Amino acid sequence: MRPAPTILHLDMDAFYASAEQASKPSLRGKAVVVGGLGPRGVVATASYEARKLGVHSAMPTAQARRLAPNAAYLVPRFSLYRTVSDQVMELLGRLSPLVEPLSLDEAFVDLEAGGTADDSASARATGEGLRAAIRAVTGLSGSVGLAGSKMLAKIASEEAKPDGLFVIEPGTERELLAPMSVRILPGVGPATGDHLRRAGMTTVHDLAEAGEAELVRLVGKAHGHGLYRMALGLDDRPVVAERDAKSVSVEDTFDVDLHDRVRVRAEVERLAVRCVERLRGADRSGRTVVLKVRRYDFSTLTRSETLRGPTDDPTVVREAAGRLLESVDTTGGVRLLGVGVTGLADYTQEDLFAQAADARELAQRAQEHRAPVEEDGGEEAAPEPDAATAELLAARRWPAGHDVRHEEHGHGWVQGSGIGRVTVRFEEPWSAPGRVLTFRIDDPLLLPAEPLPLVREAPDYSSWPASLPKSRSDAESSGGGASSP
Numbered sequence: 422m423r424p425a426p427t428i429l430h431l432d433m434d435a436f437y438a439s440a441e442q443a444s445k446p447s448l449r450g451k452a453v454v455v456g457g458l459g460p461r462g463v464v465a466t467a468s469y470e471a472r473k474l475g476v477h478s479a480m481p482t483a484q485a486r487r488l489a490p491n492a493a494y495l496v497p498r499f500s501l502y503r504t505v506s507d508q509v510m511e512l513l514g515r516l517s518p519l520v521e522p523l524s525l526d527e528a529f530v531d532l533e534a535g536g537t538a539d540d541s542a543s544a545r546a547t548g549e550g551l552r553a554a555i556r557a558v559t560g561l562s563g564s565v566g567l568a569g570s571k572m573l574a575k576i577a578s579e580e581a582k583p584d585g586l587f588v589i590e591p592g593t594e595r596e597l598l599a600p601m602s603v604r605i606l607p608g609v610g611p612a613t614g615d616h617l618r619r620a621g622m623t624t625v626h627d628l629a630e631a632g633e634a635e636l637v638r639l640v641g642k643a644h645g646h647g648l649y650r651m652a653l654g655l656d657d658r659p660v661v662a663e664r665d666a667k668s669v670s671v672e673d674t675f676d677v678d679l680h681d682r683v684r685v686r687a688e689v690e691r692l693a694v695r696c697v698e699r700l701r702g703a704d705r706s707g708r709t710v711v712l713k714v715r716r717y718d719f720s721t722l723t724r725s726e727t728l729r730g731p732t733d734d735p736t737v738v739r740e741a742a743g744r745l746l747e748s749v750d751t752t753g754g755v756r757l758l759g760v761g762v763t764g765l766a767d768y769t770q771e772d773l774f775a776q777a778a779d780a781r782e783l784a785q786r787a788q789e790h791r792a793p794v795e796e797d798g799g800e801e802a803a804p805e806p807d808a809a810t811a812e813l814l815a816a817r818r819w820p821a822g823h824d825v826r827h828e829e830h831g832h833g834w835v836q837g838s839g840i841g842r843v844t845v846r847f848e849e850p851w852s853a854p855g856r857v858l859t860f861r862i863d864d865p866l867l868l869p870a871e872p873l874p875l876v877r878e879a880p881d882y883s884s885w886p887a888s889l890p891k892s893r894s895d896a897e898s899s900g901g902g903a904s905s906p
């Protein structure tokens with residue numbers, strides 16, 4: 422814990438949904454849900470308007486549709502999000518050599534190591550300057566937390582949301598944390614949270630009061646010790662620039678062995694999504710999905726599956742991890758689960774995986790059509806795809822929310838498609854809300870297009886942050902700072 426709030430945590434506000442609203446004038450101020458739209462799809466991000474209706478990330482899309490039937494449901498456009506993310510990370514890199522991305526839209530920055538802040542006033546000025554720069558360059562808002570440790574900086578950015586800045590002055594953290602839910606502490610998931618609640622502890626204050634010995638008794642030595650330190654606001658983890666990782670993995674130990682197969686499966690899926698978030702944060706993809714299972718008797722098994730090409734698609738990783746789980750006997754109980762992706766590449770082949778997903782769905786569709794035939798007479802299924810399947814294929818070329826260009830009407834995005842038709846709204850990020858037209862899916866004048874930038878004429882920020890206060894070079898500062906000769 423350092424004496425000045427020079428660890429910064431940036432978190433873009435409702436990132437994917439905000440990028441879609443910035444792109445599509447007709448969706449501003451409206452409920453927008455970005456995520457998987459298939460039968461097993463999950464919400465990636467909901468706009469603040471959709472959150473008011475109860476929609477949140479990781480919720481099944483089918484459930485979101487019941488809560489917000491009139492929201493716009495869009496398929497993610499990762500190429501756009503990655504472009505914006507690169508712009509944001511580039512700005513962060515100018516503040517310090519120590520930038521630790523957590524996902525496409527979230528990162529820690531060590532301002533002290535960068536010489537861009539050395540006290541509360543300079544940290545606040547740097548944070549506000551960063552927010553203005555991000556808004557000018559990307560057109561989107563981000564929230565900034567500043568504190569003396571990573572844990573507190575992340576809590577601060579949560580307090581700052583949306584579109585704000587919050588500083589936790591060192592010395593005030595215990596008072597601030599005391600009434601907060603235990604769930605705000607890193608590593609306290611739903612399972613540990615429930616466990617602590619059953620022991621009568623719901624707030625951080627309750628944990629601090631319970632004392633270390635009691636927490637160790639409840640959740641084990643390693644976890645209990647860490648939990649107590651965090652409840653006191655103590656966290657010495659350094660900001661680490663994550664560059665050369667060969668693999669990305671996440672794992673969770675459970676307080677109580679898991680026996681319920683459905684629960685085990687749900688945990689594996691949750692870990693897969695978290696793993697992909699980290700993968701994307703590092704702007705990477707990987708080919709081999711690894712599942713780790715430690716059983717009740719401490720025997721540890723790993724299973725892996727290598728895909729045809731690199732992916733950072735949560736659905737692909739989730740399904741692979743689920744298949745791997747099928748081959749593991751968990752009847753005695755599970756203590757720990759982990760999901761990792763190795764064989765990292767710096768690029769993805771989303772198209773390839775979109776195709777793979779299409780192929781899977783097609784195969785499934787074909788199966789469904791075949792089933793009644795077999796029941797009736799045990800006949801072999803007809804080899805050619807039926808009309809519905811052919812239509813599915815055609816419809817897949819126009820994912821909701823994706824960009825198109827029409828020779829006469831200009832740039833637009835797919836509002837919906839089906840039954841041989843595609844509905845397009847013609848508008849640009851800087852235009853007024855546009856009009857809607859419907860075409861045949863095989864209209865030769867309508868073509869898929871690349872996303873437009875969110876800001877038409879980006880201001881010149883090439884010399885930013887020249888005007889920021891520079892701390893005097895002090896001999897005591899730890900190494901790693903980029904001091905110019």
Ligand SMILES: [Mg+2]
Binds near residue numbers: 432433435436
């Ligand atoms: Mg965010």
